[in-house]
Amino acid sequence: MEAKRLAAEKAASYVRDGMTVGLGTGSTASWAIKRLGERVREGLSIRAVATSVESERLAEASGISLVPFAEVQRIDVTIDGADEVDPHWNLIKGGGGALLREKIVAAASGRLIVVVDESKLVRRLGAFPLPVEVVSFGHELTIQALERLGCRPVLRLSDNRPFVTDGGHYIADCRIGAIHGHRQLHERLNAIPGVVENGLFMQMASQVIVGFRDGTVRELQRTQER
Ligand SMILES: O=C(CO)[C@H](O)[C@H](O)COP(=O)(O)O
Numbered sequence: 001m002e003a004k005r006l007a008a009e010k011a012a013s014y015v016r017d018g019m020t021v022g023l024g025t026g027s028t029a030s031w032a033i034k035r036l037g038e039r040v041r042e043g044l045s046i047r048a049v050a051t052s053v054e055s056e057r058l059a060e061a062s063g064i065s066l067v068p069f070a071e072v073q074r075i076d077v078t079i080d081g082a083d084e085v086d087p088h089w090n091l092i093k094g095g096g097g098a099l100l101r102e103k104i105v106a107a108a109s110g111r112l113i114v115v116v117d118e119s120k121l122v123r124r125l126g127a128f129p130l131p132v133e134v135v136s137f138g139h140e141l142t143i144q145a146l147e148r149l150g151c152r153p154v155l156r157l158s159d160n161r162p163f164v165t166d167g168g169h170y171i172a173d174c175r176i177g178a179i180h181g182h183r184q185l186h187e188r189l190n191a192i193p194g195v196v197e198n199g200l201f202m203q204m205a206s207q208v209i210v211g212f213r214d215g216t217v218r219e220l221q222r223t224q225e226r
Pocket residue numbers: 024025026027028029080081082083092093094095096097098099102
């Protein structure tokens with residue numbers, strides 16, 4: 001928890017007056033929201049959009065002004081967590097179920113700062129099940145199509161009912177194992193009727209900040225994609 005907080009607070013220190021900020025979702029991103037709230041109380045002037053209802057609530061409670069996404073021309077910087085980060089800064093996201101809004105906000109951001117603890121660093125993505133957001137209508141068929149791709153999907157549950165995202169969709173967590181050919185996988189997944197989006201974030205991160213158990217924080221250097 002301390003490692004997550006340190007990474008998130010480092011990211012929050014890059015936010016400047018006048019910026020429009022994207023607020024991520026999850027335990028790490030929530031530390032950034034809390035730190036930004038403190039900075040706002042100290043006089044920082046920002047406006048923000050949130051990637052989930054949960055983060056919206058935390059931002060409001062922290063005194064951060066939220067603006068409707070429709071009124072935002074450009075997001076200067078977004079700070080968000082990740083479930084896995086590989087050496088090329090490809091990510092798996094969506095463990096908290098917010099991957100669709102997270103991807104929309106990341107794509108509209110000038111900079112995406114990813115904040116993680118060291119447990120999220122992997123040589124190859126895929127040990128963490130890849131979240132795939134699917135529409136509820138016909139989700140059984142969509143899940144069968146995911147099975148045919150070899151994805152081993154499991155419908156995410158909450159209190160024995162399908163987990164419902166902020167967008168009103170379901171999530172299939174796909175146990176793929178080591179992922180090769182991210183781009184092709186991404187395209188195949190999103191080509192299935194009923195799939196809304198998947199949790200692979202490729203070439204979206206601008207910066208990765210990692211908190212370590214020993215209390216240090218490091219900004220990663222990206223390994224060149226081959
Ligand atoms: O993608 C996400 C939510 O959809 C989160 O950023 C991801 O699951 C990491 O969460 P945490 O910081 O709690 O480990």
